[in-house]
Amino acid sequence: MTDLLYSEEEEALRAAVRGLLTDHCAPAGVIARTESDAPHDLALWKSLTEGMGLAGLLVPEERGGQGATHREAAVVLEELGRAVAPVPYLTSAVVATEALLACADEETAGLTADLASGRRIGALAVGLHTAPGGTFRAVRVEDGRLHGELTGIADAAVADVLLVPAEDGGLYAVEADAVAVTPRVSLDLTRPVATVALEGAAGRRLGDAEPAVRRALRAGAGLLASEQLGLAEQALTETVRYLKERKQFNRPVGGFQALKHRLAQLWLQVVNLRAAARSAADALARGEGVDVAVAVAQAYAAPVAVHAAEEALQLHGGIGMTWEHPVHLHLKRAKADSLAYGTAGAHREELAALVDLQAP
Amino acid sequence: MTDSPIDATELRRRTSELLAAQPPATTDRLDFLKARFDAGLAWVHYPEGLGGLGAPRSLQAVVDAELEAAGAPDNDPRRIGIGLGMAAPTILRHGTEEQKRRFLRPLWTGEEVWCQLFSEPGAGSDLAALGTRAVRDDGGTSRSSAAESGGCWVVNGQKVWTSSAHLARWAILIARTDPDVPKHQGITYFLCDMTDPGVEVRPLRQITGEAEFNEVFLTDVRIPDSRRLGGIGDGWRVAQTTLNNERVAIGGMRLPREGGMIGPVVRTWRERPELRTHDLHQRLLKLWVEAEVARLTGERLRQQLVAGQPGPEGSGMKLAFARLNQEISGLEVELRGEEGLLYDDWTMRRPELVDFTGRDAGYRYLRSKGNSIEGGTSEVLLNIVAERVLGLPAEPRTDKDVAWKDLAK
Numbered sequence: 001m002t003d004l005l006y007s008e009e010e011e012a013l014r015a016a017v018r019g020l021l022t023d024h025c026a027p028a029g030v031i032a033r034t035e036s037d038a039p040h041d042l043a044l045w046k047s048l049t050e051g052m053g054l055a056g057l058l059v060p061e062e063r064g065g066q067g068a069t070h071r072e073a074a075v076v077l078e079e080l081g082r083a084v085a086p087v088p089y090l091t092s093a094v095v096a097t098e099a100l101l102a103c104a105d106e107e108t109a110g111l112t113a114d115l116a117s118g119r120r121i122g123a124l125a126v127g128l129h130t131a132p133g134g135t136f137r138a139v140r141v142e143d144g145r146l147h148g149e150l151t152g153i154a155d156a157a158v159a160d161v162l163l164v165p166a167e168d169g170g171l172y173a174v175e176a177d178a179v180a181v182t183p184r185v186s187l188d189l190t191r192p193v194a195t196v197a198l199e200g201a202a203g204r205r206l207g208d209a210e211p212a213v214r215r216a217l218r219a220g221a222g223l224l225a226s227e228q229l230g231l232a233e234q235a236l237t238e239t240v241r242y243l244k245e246r247k248q249f250n251r252p253v254g255g256f257q258a259l260k261h262r263l264a265q266l267w268l269q270v271v272n273l274r275a276a277a278r279s280a281a282d283a284l285a286r287g288e289g290v291d292v293a294v295a296v297a298q299a300y301a302a303p304v305a306v307h308a309a310e311e312a313l314q315l316h317g318g319i320g321m322t323w324e325h326p327v328h329l330h331l332k333r334a335k336a337d338s339l340a341y342g343t344a345g346a347h348r349e350e351l352a353a354l355v356d357l358q359a360p
Numbered sequence: 361m362t363d364s365p366i367d368a369t370e371l372r373r374r375t376s377e378l379l380a381a382q383p384p385a386t387t388d389r390l391d392f393l394k395a396r397f398d399a400g401l402a403w404v405h406y407p408e409g410l411g412g413l414g415a416p417r418s419l420q421a422v423v424d425a426e427l428e429a430a431g432a433p434d435n436d437p438r439r440i441g442i443g444l445g446m447a448a449p450t451i452l453r454h455g456t457e458e459q460k461r462r463f464l465r466p467l468w469t470g471e472e473v474w475c476q477l478f479s480e481p482g483a484g485s486d487l488a489a490l491g492t493r494a495v496r497d498d499g500g501t502s503r504s505s506a507a508e509s510g511g512c513w514v515v516n517g518q519k520v521w522t523s524s525a526h527l528a529r530w531a532i533l534i535a536r537t538d539p540d541v542p543k544h545q546g547i548t549y550f551l552c553d554m555t556d557p558g559v560e561v562r563p564l565r566q567i568t569g570e571a572e573f574n575e576v577f578l579t580d581v582r583i584p585d586s587r588r589l590g591g592i593g594d595g596w597r598v599a600q601t602t603l604n605n606e607r608v609a610i611g612g613m614r615l616p617r618e619g620g621m622i623g624p625v626v627r628t629w630r631e632r633p634e635l636r637t638h639d640l641h642q643r644l645l646k647l648w649v650e651a652e653v654a655r656l657t658g659e660r661l662r663q664q665l666v667a668g669q670p671g672p673e674g675s676g677m678k679l680a681f682a683r684l685n686q687e688i689s690g691l692e693v694e695l696r697g698e699e700g701l702l703y704d705d706w707t708m709r710r711p712e713l714v715d716f717t718g719r720d721a722g723y724r725y726l727r728s729k730g731n732s733i734e735g736g737t738s739e740v741l742l743n744i745v746a747e748r749v750l751g752l753p754a755e756p757r758t759d760k761d762v763a764w765k766d767l768a769k
Binding site for chain 2: 002003004005240243244251252254255257260261263264265267268271272273274275276278279296299300348349351352355356357358359360
């Protein structure tokens with residue numbers, strides 16, 4: 001049966017990650033980093049991976065990982081979403097890792113263990129906006145070399161290895177120094193996208209692209225809901241805190257009923273999102289009812305996370321509009337997340353087929 | 361008594377014993393229910409001697425499954441929902457031993473139906489403003505009897521939105537016993553005999569055409585002091601037990617996927633492809649997702665309760681349930697096209713049971729309008745969430761330190 005709660009171990013994991021992020025991922029630092037040459041925080045990545053072993057949660061112990069499940073990875077993502085942490089956890093430790101796990105062990109052994117340890121970072125070279133059932137671009141294979149250009153690749157700028165779908169139906173591992181990665185100016189500066197150009201790049205075939213990409217995007221979409229939950233909850237918490245403090249008309253702004261009701265409605269949505277996100281994480285962990293649980297979570301999560309960030313901005317008033325205040329980190333991540341791994345609308349379309357509610 | 365711990369195995373053993381002693385096929389329904397109560401298998405989380413065994417509430421499902429499989433009769437819980445969901449937990453928590461022994465057994469078996477005399481024409485969301493008066497009469501009148509040896513109370517006033525009043529043997533009643541103190545302090549909680557000659561029940565017809573509710577007029581109704589629940593002036597606190605359970609009862613029903621209001625509309629969608637439009641499809645998918653997420657939230661809430669980690673999430677369930685019922689049933693009327701212009705029956709009737717998902721789409725649409733009013737309006741519930749869960753400042757009050765008699769009426 002679906003377990004929608006958090007275990008004691010999961011709560012302990014949450015506390016550990018939150019402690020680390022509180023000390024090493026303060027909003028001011030994240031904002032400053034977004035405009036630097038290194039938007040990703042690799043020191044934080046090292047603490048999360050080498051220090052805590054979190055990149056290997058989804059990888060079985062015999063393949064070099066921690067042998068945990070999507071439930072634990074979801075808790076990590078809640079905390080990373082709360083902090084809008086600029087680390088490639090979702091893209092490398094979830095999506096690229098799932099793609100590798102879909103391929104045969106003997107082809108991926110070293111690479112899987114590398115990603116699980118966090119020593120190397122991987123990126124699936126499929127546009128971030130692609131839904132689990134959606135079409136994706138593949139590169140040409142000529143004389144055993146890969147040719148083509150792939151766009152919208154999240155966290156490619158920091159990847160050591162790219163997992164590239166090719167027109168021959170294969171998924172290839174390509175070293176980052178064999179391709180040209182051009183960062184694009186991204187809406188979400190904490191998870192920037194890049195264009196990846198391959199001009200006769202050497203690649204090693206890992207397995208079939210189609211099932212690997214499907215599985216990777218499905219897991220990414222399902223666990224993204226937990227990132228969105230953490231983000232939405234933080235936006236709500238911070239807004240409630242501010243509105244108790246901020247005074248206008250000689251009283252706390254949070255005492256005005258028009259605002260109280262908006263925050264109560266938002267709280268209700270966050271409570272609902274928690275159930276949807278836990279349902280998706282639990283389904284992925286058990287491998288049961290995955291398609292519906294993930295589609296439901298993604299059809300629900302994105303509008304809630306965006307709404308939470310938008311409400312946070314509006315209810316903070318002028319201060320929320322400044323570059324200095326962190327609410328824009330949440331807004332930009334939430335809006336970019338609403339496109340990641342398929343829009344809410346794309347997931348609803350998928351549900352129409354899954355639960356037999358056919359279009360006219 | 362056996363010393364066995366009350367676990368699932370032990371409950372199965374006791375259920376088998378009950379079934380062996382009172383075979384459902386040859387036992388009178390009421391006799392079976394009484395025996396089940398006396399075996400402690402009515403509500404296992406209640407104390408021994410009061411229909412329970414002091415076992416975890418989650419184990420009730422074990423007993424229910426065994427009895428259902430054996431074809432045993434149940435107590436028709438939907439017919440006695442107010443008794444089970446509101447009166448019983450309040451009597452259990454605040455009643456005297458004598459009251460618990462007198463009332464809980466016939467309440468649970470359904471021999472005695474209960475209703476709730478709380479709301480008044482002048483006291484809706486502001487329930488504590490109620491004006492029904494209870495005045496102490498220490499005996500000496502011709503109607504006094506041995507049962508009134510502790511004195512009695514004479515009650516006058518009007519209550520409204522009382523479901524089941526026309527069927528009820530007993531009522532939970534709150535009335536003002538002291539008008540000279542602020543409103544929350546002068547209220548006392550009573551168990552009122554609905555057969556008292558001073559109780560008059562009149563049907564209250566609602567927008568669906570039928571009358572599931574009543575107005576209840578109380579004229580010199582005499583209630584013995586032994587039927588007071590909790591202390592004099594303590595009625596507001598006692599009533600919180602009732603009201604908290606009401607919200608759980610309204611928002612907390614366990615549902616399978618596509619249970620509840622979404623069920624009829626998705627069936628129509630699948631069976632009647634000619635009714636489909638693109639606009640309705642988009643809206644239906646959105647509501648389907650929201651209904652599924654609300655179901656998961658309810659499931660998560662139940663898992664929290666079972667795990668002994670009750671959270672504030674319960675306050676939100678009724679809000680979500682009300683809005684979804686209204687939006688889904690509204691969509692269904694539109695989906696039906698020309699048939700949406702029709703209504704099954706406006707005849708004034710007195711339904712014994714209320715099924716929000718029953719009858720036709722028009723009925724469901726109209727009845728669901730009450731979901732955001734009954735048991736606490738959505739607006740009041742949003743205030744409660746904002747203040748008690750989020751800790752935002754309370755509404756400014758002008759009525760807190762004023763005697764009830766001096767409030768604007």
